[in-house]
Amino acid sequence: MADNGVNKGRRRFLVGATTVVGAVGAVGVAVPFVASWQPSARARAAGAPVRADISKLEPGQRMTVEWRGRPVWVINRTPEMIERTESSDPARFSDPDSEVPQQPGYVSGPLRSIRPEIGVLIGICTHLGCSPLYRPEPDAVDMDNWPGGFFCPCHGSYFDLAGRVFRNVPAPTNLEVPPYRFEDDDIIVGEDEETA
Numbered sequence: 487m488a489d490n491g492v493n494k495g496r497r498r499f500l501v502g503a504t505t506v507v508g509a510v511g512a513v514g515v516a517v518p519f520v521a522s523w524q525p526s527a528r529a530r531a532a533g534a535p536v537r538a539d540i541s542k543l544e545p546g547q548r549m550t551v552e553w554r555g556r557p558v559w560v561i562n563r564t565p566e567m568i569e570r571t572e573s574s575d576p577a578r579f580s581d582p583d584s585e586v587p588q589q590p591g592y593v594s595g596p597l598r599s600i601r602p603e604i605g606v607l608i609g610i611c612t613h614l615g616c617s618p619l620y621r622p623e624p625d626a627v628d629m630d631n632w633p634g635g636f637f638c639p640c641h642g643s644y645f646d647l648a649g650r651v652f653r654n655v656p657a658p659t660n661l662e663v664p665p666y667r668f669e670d671d672d673i674i675v676g677e678d679e680e681t682a
Contacts, residue, residue: 537669537673540560545563580653590678600667600668608661611657619638621637633647648660649661
């Protein structure tokens, strides 16, 4: 077999170099393509849990944190507020036992909370998305035997301090309770107690 002046070492080098450059190019194309499958930082932030220190939240006060672009109310209920909420006649509410799933499974009872004194609600009316006013004092709104809670002046919906909707108002369901859990003096909204 004749050599015909072919340098086999050079040929191997060129084939190897071409293979390496092709592999680098394939990785260079694949990385942005695969990265495009991942949610953006903005999308991750939109659903990320939110941590808030509630140690300085005085009894009777409400604080607001933002989770997924929605206001979340954290209410420190006084013993009187708890008593008024628990003793309210269930017949006054559209869904007193929270049968329409507006809260995680581990949140139950008339207070709709993990701890009786801490209420956590998404502060958006279930009628047309308005933000109800916080009226915790008894008889603070024009309603017979008002136990305290939230009043949406836009269309006249009423909710008690557990976010349960009263009968015969435009709002169809209770205020939503987001997933949440406690860690020391912090509340973490957006993480379930059961999965933490």
